[in-house]
Amino acid sequence: MPLLKLNHVKKVYNEKAANAVTALKDINFTVEKGEYVAIMGESGAGKSTLLNIMATLDKATGGQAILGGQDLGTLKPDEAARFRREHLGFVFQDFNLLDSLSNKDNIFLPLVLAKTPVDEMEQRLQELAPKLGISQILDRYPVEASGGQQQRVAVARALIARPDLLLADEPTGALDSATSKQLLHLFDEVNGKGQTIIMVTHSTAAASYAKRTLFIKDGRIYHEIFRGDLDQRTYQEQINNAMVALTGGDADAQ
Ligand SMILES: Nc1ncnc2c1ncn2[C@@H]1O[C@H](COP(=O)(O)OP(=O)(O)OP(=O)(O)O)[C@@H](O)[C@H]1O
Numbered sequence: 043m044p045l046l047k048l049n050h051v052k053k054v055y056n057e058k059a060a061n062a063v064t065a066l067k068d069i070n071f072t073v074e075k076g077e078y079v080a081i082m083g084e085s086g087a088g089k090s091t092l093l094n095i096m097a098t099l100d101k102a103t104g105g106q107a108i109l110g111g112q113d114l115g116t117l118k119p120d121e122a123a124r125f126r127r128e129h130l131g132f133v134f135q136d137f138n139l140l141d142s143l144s145n146k147d148n149i150f151l152p153l154v155l156a157k158t159p160v161d162e163m164e165q166r167l168q169e170l171a172p173k174l175g176i177s178q179i180l181d182r183y184p185v186e187a188s189g190g191q192q193q194r195v196a197v198a199r200a201l202i203a204r205p206d207l208l209l210a211d212e213p214t215g216a217l218d219s220a221t222s223k224q225l226l227h228l229f230d231e232v233n234g235k236g237q238t239i240i241m242v243t244h245s246t247a248a249a250s251y252a253k254r255t256l257f258i259k260d261g262r263i264y265h266e267i268f269r270g271d272l273d274q275r276t277y278q279e280q281i282n283n284a285m286v287a288l289t290g291g292d293a294d295a296q
Pocket residue numbers: 055056063064065083084085086087088089090091092
């Protein structure tokens with residue numbers, strides 16, 4: 043059974059009103075455990091809508107999104123919150139760290155909510171922090187860390203609960219290109235250890251780190267490219283060509 047299965051997913055905003063917007067028409071794809079998938083598409087193509095449905099933050103109007111055997115559309119709000127805590131990790135463009143908490147307490151947040159014993163939290167952090175290169179900044183506050191360090195703290199917060207699926211929304215959007223590369227190497231590494239990742243991105247360079255890239259257009263999966271045995275540069279060229287075909291020449295090669 044795949045980890046994630048989207049079956050004829052449709053999303054209409056303001057369905058019953060005159061200003062109804064069909065953001066997703068018929069989305070079908072599956073993601074196996076251990077995959078690393080990028081999702082690309084023009085602005086307004088429905089990437090955030092799709093991410094929100096996979097994240098249990100919004101519900102499809104039609105079809106099904108099934109994660110780990112759970113139909114996400116049937117979760118009540120409190121069940122969805124619990125499901126997110128237990129199964130999902132999130133990394134956003136703007137880090138979303140709480141300024142009033144130290145980096146360490148930010149990372150602990152999902153475990154505190156899950157009532158994990160302190161010893162267990164400390165042990166997991168000691169495992170994770172050196173891998174992410176953040177051991178030296180754990181007692182600092184987010185404002186005292188660089189953008190790249192803040193993003194690594196956000197990644198630690200997403201990974202510490204050992205999620206089935208890591209969902210990343212433009213994770214490199216606020217980073218310079220060197221720091222972006224570090225983050226993408228980090229994703230590559232955690233994926234290499236079995237972490238399933240789905241990343242929405244505008245950047246063909248970022249997508250070229252994923253093993254598969256899905257392209258959304260007109261509310262459907264328009265195309266998909268597997269990295270397979272391609273070297274990263276050739277794969278990025280193919281992604282870029284697909285984006286050019288999709289957007290009529292507007293691809294962002296950052
Ligand atoms: N809450 C909402 N109410 C009504 N329409 C919405 C809402 N959110 C998104 N839309 C519309 O749904 C469509 C898809 O939007 P979405 O934000 O998913 O696109 P996107 O691919 O993430 O865009 P971007 O790359 O610019 O972030 C757009 O036409 C958008 O205007």
